[in-house]
Amino acid sequence: MLFKDIIGQEKIKNKLIQTVRDNRVSHAQLFLGPEGSGKFALAIAYAQYICCTKKQNQDACGACPSCVKFNNLAHPDLHFIFPVNTTKDHKDKVQSKDLIKNWREFILENNYFPALNTWYEKIGIENKQGIINKHDGNEIIKTLGYKSYESEYKIMIIWMVEKIYHAVAPKILKILEEPPDKTLFILIAENQDQIINTILSRTQIIKIPKLDEKSILKATIKITNCTEKDAKNAANIANGNLITSLKYIQQSESDKFNFESFRKWMRLCFKDNIIEINTFINDMAKKNREELKSFLAYASKVTRNCLLMNYGDASLVKLNDEERTFVNDFSPFINSANARQFTEAFNNAYLYIERNAFPSIVLMDLSLKSIRLLKLKAVDSFV
Ligand SMILES: [Zn+2]
Numbered sequence: 001m002l003f004k005d006i007i008g009q010e011k012i013k014n015k016l017i018q019t020v021r022d023n024r025v026s027h028a029q030l031f032l033g034p035e036g037s038g039k040f041a042l043a044i045a046y047a048q049y050i051c052c053t054k055k056q057n058q059d060a061c062g063a064c065p066s067c068v069k070f071n072n073l074a075h076p077d078l079h080f081i082f083p084v085n086t087t088k089d090h091k092d093k094v095q096s097k098d099l100i101k102n103w104r105e106f107i108l109e110n111n112y113f114p115a116l117n118t119w120y121e122k123i124g125i126e127n128k129q130g131i132i133n134k135h136d137g138n139e140i141i142k143t144l145g146y147k148s149y150e151s152e153y154k155i156m157i158i159w160m161v162e163k164i165y166h167a168v169a170p171k172i173l174k175i176l177e178e179p180p181d182k183t184l185f186i187l188i189a190e191n192q193d194q195i196i197n198t199i200l201s202r203t204q205i206i207k208i209p210k211l212d213e214k215s216i217l218k219a220t221i222k223i224t225n226c227t228e229k230d231a232k233n234a235a236n237i238a239n240g241n242l243i244t245s246l247k248y249i250q251q252s253e254s255d256k257f258n259f260e261s262f263r264k265w266m267r268l269c270f271k272d273n274i275i276e277i278n279t280f281i282n283d284m285a286k287k288n289r290e291e292l293k294s295f296l297a298y299a300s301k302v303t304r305n306c307l308l309m310n311y312g313d314a315s316l317v318k319l320n321d322e323e324r325t326f327v328n329d330f331s332p333f334i335n336s337a338n339a340r341q342f343t344e345a346f347n348n349a350y351l352y353i354e355r356n357a358f359p360s361i362v363l364m365d366l367s368l369k370s371i372r373l374l375k376l377k378a379v380d381s382f383v
Contacts, residue, residue: 001044001070001112003059007242008215009038012208016046017058025050026204028176028185030161033208035190036241041112042208043157043186044070047078050184051151066151073104076149079156081140083116083130083163087123095135099123111223115243116160130163137168141175144183153182161187162194169196176202210240224249254291258298263326269370270333277367285359292353300346302327306334338373345369 003013019025031039045060048070052060060067069075080103081096090098106122107114120130140156148154158164164172176185176199187203189195211219217235219242220226226234226249234252238245261284268277284292305317309331319327334342345366352362 001041001048002062003045003049006041006045007038007219008211009042009208012042012206013045015206016042017049020046020049020055021057025184027179027183028187028203030187030189030195030200030203030205031208032189032192032205034210034241035115036113036238036243036245037208037210038113038242039188039208040107040114040159043188044073044112047155047157047184047186050153050155051075051077073107075151077151077154079143079154080159081132081136081156082119082159083132084123084136085125085128085130087125093135095133095139097139110243111246113243113246114159118243130160132158132160132164132168134165134168134171137165137171140172144175144180148182153184154180155184155186157186157188159188161189161199162191164196164199166196169199173198173202211242212240213238216240216242216245220245220249224253226253254294255298258295259323259326261295262299262302265367266330266370266374269367270374272371278364281360281363281367284363287359289353289356292359293350296346296350296353300343300350302330303334303339303342303346306331307339310334311336333374335377337376342370342373345373 003017006013031043033039048067049055049060051066051070053064053066054061060070066075070078073080080100082099082103084090084094084096084099086092086094087099096103102123106119110118116130120126120128140158144154144156179185185203187199192200192205213235216238217228217231220231220234221228223246224231230249230252231245234245234248237248261280265277265280268280284295287295302323305319305327308314308317309327317324317327349362349366353359
């Protein structure tokens with residue numbers, strides 16, 4: 001990560017560069033700022049600049065052996081500590097270094113903008129909380145006890161310092177206060193109130209403000225390739241959090257895909273066109289499990305909206321114009337004779353996919369059911 005690629009945050013950037021040029025890098029710094037403000041990216045750019053062997057005036061060179069290793073977050077003198085908990089693959093005594101491969105992947109996938117819940121999803125700790133535990137406390141002391149391998153500095157980045165387990169803090173206070181020579185701690189946090197006081201008091205706080213809307217707009221277009229109009233909406237609701245803006249774009253793209261696919265599928269089922277249905281299923285089966293689940297949840301939602309349109313309060317139907325037109329056309333086919341079976345079929349298919357059933361079998365089964373259900377006419381009650 002080079003400073004030139006940092007989104008916004010000009011002032012902070014210049015301040016950090018200046019500390020390196022003036023040779024007054026303080027040994028324990030706390031990058032404190034809200035989610036999605038870019039503090040992690042800044043920490044990496046800072047560390048990379050410090051370790052670069054061909055430093056330029058305002059940035060790292062990007063090409064020396066040190067910079068190349070930084071590009072993969074795999075420099076031997078760059079260490080990471082982050083919240084963890086037991087996972088399917090790591091059932092006992094888990095610590096940051098056990099998950100370092102997942103961590104590097106996670107950071108690169110998320111454009112150096114990590115979010116805590118996305119990290120927990122990535123490693124699959126389910127409903128447990130991540131913590132920075134005693135094994136990592138020991139690891140910090142052990143790692144910093146060795147000489148650096150290649151660089152003049154050893155850099156220890158601790159992400160989400162709020163998550164340091166209270167019994168771990170006393171262990172690392174001494175090394176935080178008097179680290180070995182040429183050691184740099186970069187602590188990253190979002191909530192000052194949740195940081196253990198003794199740790200907080202041993203750091204120099206660098207406050208990172210939330211990003212301005214213009215920077216978010218530009219970055220959203222650059223990262224997602226979306227239209228300016230979509231990026232404007234996303235940046236507007238993001239409130240300075242780039243992660244929110246990117247999620248919004250991702251969500252609207254997936255909504256659009258789900259809508260178009262569902263409309264196409266139901267039309268094919270209505271026409272009883274098995275050959276085309278088969279092609280459709282083959283394409284859908286290439287999607288990953290989460291995408292399929294989102295598609296089936298969408299199908300269930302549309303069915304519910306059709307019911308509301310027919311029998312309930314149509315004003316409760318929250319859809320965009322294109323979806324509303326479709327639901328208007330489709331709702332006459334969802335009626336008292338088939339609505340429950342439709343909803344049940346979509347919900348069951350969702351559960352099968354979740355439990356790893358073969359997508360093509362589940363979708364073919366659903367298609368055949370839909371063909372049959374679409375032919376059912378509403379029956380009047382016998383009263
Ligand atoms: Zn370099």
